[in-house]
Amino acid sequence: MVQGNREIDAAHLVNTTWGEHLARLDQDPRATHEPVGHLKEFDLLKHFPALRDDLDPSALFPRGSVVSHQAWIGPAHARTGLHHDLLDNVALTLRGRKRFYLLPPGSVEAAQLVSRKFDRWARLSVLGVDALAQRLEAQGLAAPQVVDLGPGDALYVPRGWWHEVVNLEASVLLSGFFGSRRRTWGLWLQTGALQLAHNAGLWRRGHCTCHSRATGPG
Template structure:
């Protein structure tokens, strides 16, 4: 496959891209945020060292769903020392701001990135080692991702990219739709390389990914990512109702034939403490 085209830096305000539902890359837009200056693995680990956390083992979007139990302090110490080897344990969708409300002050400039009347619950935090991955998927709401520490590579493709290749996964995820194949593989097989973009982000960079845009993520180094969904109140309410119905059906059946990202399909037989 030829080199994946790079997503160029934005040339207009974020609001323009949100209105057009086009992805946008803003290098250094959040470089001055207190979180970018203060948050590192040692800082997070000292917040409440004995707090229990559930880690994702491997790439649950395209592989088996497995979890490992640890504590916040133990996991952050491993990240700081880079002692994982080939064990890619990922703290995903961590509700850091709900558990530690005083940290909202460190991300207060985020409100300026959002549309004036948008509904935006507290963003989640993704923390993981180098080479950890999130498989190809699209989200049901728009997402503003901010790299707080380390570096990440995003690949993004437009709505319909995976569907046109008949590559939708049957695996269930509460808030997303999954691809059965990596985006680069689909692009090579369908000769649609020009519809797939790649962007490298470092601390302080911001990426807007519209809803239904496919994306996959790989950590270039141990990293901390702030990722927040948002949308108009009516749009969010409609999506919430859709998710509630779908998740109720999932809980009734547990999708035994196809698997899911929220219940284990393998044994989480190891603890990190």
């Protein structure tokens, strides 16, 4: 489980149990004064294959695509910082409401605000969407687009589109990252080599979204 905004702040990963995390979903982190815990990139369909009897998102993807399903499960106010993914994505909300802030490709690059922090499958911004929106407004540029999703709503986010996502209430979202076989396997090899170098301490050591000193349950 991730606490806080690992895209901007230092990654803080916390060990927990499935039951403990679910028990916190309907708690307001502001009332408990605890850091917001967000279960990210969780393979929901692998761990609970019976869900496939009621949930078949295959029709959302082009035929022949390589698809990786990952779930984001968190309470109200859980947040994923501003970033863009290297693969196309269809985000399907299963429970709760989420808000997407969207900026077109090149927005963060033009402002020279792309982070050097390592993430295998995404590129990150050094600023959150609120701070970036203020800069864009000062320069007379377009504000981020805002899309709210409720249960059963799906949003296609093309690769390269910058987005930041916040839970308006406790939410479960299933993302399907997809691409052609050629593109997906090419990225898998390229990013895998960087991940190996990073794990060995040769590439952006200590500056990533994937490592922290994990703590115990709770």
